[in-house]
Amino acid sequence: MRFAIFAFVSWATVVNAQTRNVWKSEDIDSQLSRLGQPLVIAKGSNYLLALDTAARGASALQTDRDGDRILWIRRGSGTLFMGEQRHELGPGDLVSIGHGISYRFEVSSARLEYVALRIGLGGDPNIQRLYGGPKAMPAVVHRPDANEILHSGENFALLNALQPTSWPAPLTHEDCVEIYFVTGGPGVVDLGTGSRERSYDVDTGDVVIVPRNTSHNLVVHEKQGEKIEYLLFRVISE
Numbered sequence: 001m002r003f004a005i006f007a008f009v010s011w012a013t014v015v016n017a018q019t020r021n022v023w024k025s026e027d028i029d030s031q032l033s034r035l036g037q038p039l040v041i042a043k044g045s046n047y048l049l050a051l052d053t054a055a056r057g058a059s060a061l062q063t064d065r066d067g068d069r070i071l072w073i074r075r076g077s078g079t080l081f082m083g084e085q086r087h088e089l090g091p092g093d094l095v096s097i098g099h100g101i102s103y104r105f106e107v108s109s110a111r112l113e114y115v116a117l118r119i120g121l122g123g124d125p126n127i128q129r130l131y132g133g134p135k136a137m138p139a140v141v142h143r144p145d146a147n148e149i150l151h152s153g154e155n156f157a158l159l160n161a162l163q164p165t166s167w168p169a170p171l172t173h174e175d176c177v178e179i180y181f182v183t184g185g186p187g188v189v190d191l192g193t194g195s196r197e198r199s200y201d202v203d204t205g206d207v208v209i210v211p212r213n214t215s216h217n218l219v220v221h222e223k224q225g226e227k228i229e230y231l232l233f234r235v236i237s238e
Contacts, residue, residue, distance in 0.1 A: 021191055021198075025182075025205025032074060032113040042209045044177050045238040046120040046155065049209070054078070054112040059105040064097070064118070068155065070233070071095040072115040072181050074205075078107035080140065087140040092183070094141040094231065096151070115207060117179065123155035123236035124175065131157050143183075144231070157234045163187075163220060164227040170217040176234045178216070180208040184229030188219040202228070212237060 023041055028051060031039055035053050042049040054076075073093045080087045080095060082103045089095065089105075089112070097103050099121060105112060131152035141150060144160040151158040162184075170190065180189075185203035192198055193215045202208060210216045220228050 021209050021211075022189065022200040022202065023207040023209075025203065028115065028205065028207065029074065029113075035113075038116075041207070042179075044211075044235070046123070047177065047179075047235045047237065048118045049179065049207075050116050050118070052114060052116045054105045054107050054114075056107045056109065056111055059107070061102050061104045063100065063102040065100050067118045067120050068099050068153075069095075069097040070117040070119070070158070071097070072117075072231075074113045074115060076107060076109040076112035078105050078109065078112050080105060082139055085139060089140065090142075092143045094137075094144070094150075094181075096137045096139055096141075098136075115181070117233060119156050119233075119235055121155060123153070131159075150231075155236055159232045159234075160230075161232055162227060162229050163218065166219045167217055170215045172213060172215050173210075173234070174213055175236060177212055177237045178208075178210040179233040179235065180206075180210075181231040181233075182206040182208065182228065183231060184227070186221070186226060187228035188221075190217040190219065191215070 032051050032053060035051060039051045040048060041051060073089055073091055075091055077090045080089055080103060082101055131149045133152065135149060135152040137151040137158060144150065147162055148160050150160055182202050182204060187202055189200045189202050189208055190197060191210065191214060218228065220226060
């Protein structure tokens, strides 16, 4: 694996939250409602996950040359300007801003609230082959509703999954961190093994962070006709 030099603090000022594997939707919304500056909720060797907001009106032009950004819009509406392109944004939208691309918001609601995932450059070229070759996601994805690979690059892959059944067995990954944005539920996530195993009920709007080398399983209440839907990021990390 190879990584570019990656500085976590790409925002002017950040506050670090207490580390946890599962952030419930109501906790995320509560933090966002009173947020005055970005709140980092997870970070690793090649990524940073934060809660952030944009105030009503036009924001300053921003360019991140050292990392790719994915924004999951939680609340509010507005327009994203990227070069000559403009995209209307609303709750549930997923925004992709590649490194070196200048962008700004024009927020039409009281403010725009979102979860931001910043991923450093570099990684492992083999990850692209696992998902059928390189693929770049569109600038904005409006509520994906089918099983598909949205992005496959050296530093991360992104899949949209609609899962009607439980996994047959737990999984463990040595080379990547997994981050789930749960878009439909409910379900249960089991993390760890033995005395360290913990089970978490998850539902729409929750965020799950699975560190490297951590056993994890996704359980669906199949007899009740339920399924779980999620956006899955596999971020190459040391």
